[in-house]
Amino acid sequence: MGQSEHRGGELPPGQRIQRGWPVTHYGPVPRFRADRWEFQVFGATADGGTTRWNHDEFSALPYRTVVADFHCVTKFSMLGVEWGGVGAATLAKLAPPAADVTHVMVWAEYGFSANLRVEDFLDDSTIFATHKGGEPLTAEHGFPVRLVVPHLYAWKGPKWVRGVEYMTADRRGFWEERGYHNLGDPWKEQRFSYQEEPGDGPEL
Numbered sequence: 470m471g472q473s474e475h476r477g478g479e480l481p482p483g484q485r486i487q488r489g490w491p492v493t494h495y496g497p498v499p500r501f502r503a504d505r506w507e508f509q510v511f512g513a514t515a516d517g518g519t520t521r522w523n524h525d526e527f528s529a530l531p532y533r534t535v536v537a538d539f540h541c542v543t544k545f546s547m548l549g550v551e552w553g554g555v556g557a558a559t560l561a562k563l564a565p566p567a568a569d570v571t572h573v574m575v576w577a578e579y580g581f582s583a584n585l586r587v588e589d590f591l592d593d594s595t596i597f598a599t600h601k602g603g604e605p606l607t608a609e610h611g612f613p614v615r616l617v618v619p620h621l622y623a624w625k626g627p628k629w630v631r632g633v634e635y636m637t638a639d640r641r642g643f644w645e646e647r648g649y650h651n652l653g654d655p656w657k658e659q660r661f662s663y664q665e666e667p668g669d670g671p672e673l
């Protein structure tokens with residue numbers, strides 16, 4: 470799905486290689502409390518119910534790795550990052566969407582969110598990462614789990630994810646409401662919402 474357009478190992482237009490791994494986010498780093506943490510899949514689910522995993526349960530879900538590039542809209546990129554975690558398609562098999570789902574909202578701590586087309590969510594490289602380079606994520610990089618959508622700008626991957634909402638229509642997430650492009654394809658340099666063409670997203 471969508472794989473043909475991915476060009477692993479190449480820099481999208483306007484990007485430069487970053488050494489090291491900067492920390493980029495809005496707001497404070499949440500403190501992880503295992504006893505209060507829960508991952509929810511809700512909204513337009515196939516059976517109408519909500520799936521909940523506590524941290525032990527989420528940690529026991531099938532683990533895989535994905536090697537992929539990472540492109541921040543502020544123009545830095547990292548190439549060949551190894552992520553480990555739960556594939557989004559695996560998660561969607563365990564907690565399936567209804568047939569008419571077109572988009573998902575991925576929710577994180579403090580109400581941060583990012584919207585995705587369901588095909589971007591189900592892409593084989595989209596992963597709920599718990600590890601990078603074989604090591605658990607650090608708090609500032611999203612511990613215990615962050616989303617990574619390698620073929621889109623990195624803001625489409627919330628850190629500190631707490632849930633997935635299946636939707637039957639598109640709705641803008643946190644940055645998509647604040648001037649960033651609804652789709653965020655780095656190969657098309659879809660950085661800002663003023664670049665959107667009719668059909669790229671809901672009215673602003």
Ligand SMILES: Nc1nc2c(c(=O)[nH]1)N[C@H]1C(S)=C(S)[C@@H](COP(=O)(O)O)O[C@H]1N2
Pocket residue numbers: 490491492493494495496540541542577578581609610611623624625626627628629
């Ligand atoms: N919860 C949350 N996740 C977020 C963000 C944020 O502001 N809040 N920023 C995004 C942006 S713009 C980028 S580039 C990446 C940065 O991830 P890193 O800090 O691990 O490099 O996280 C994304 N995920």
Ligand SMILES: [Mo]
Pocket residue numbers: 493540541542543623624
């Ligand atoms: Mo970013």
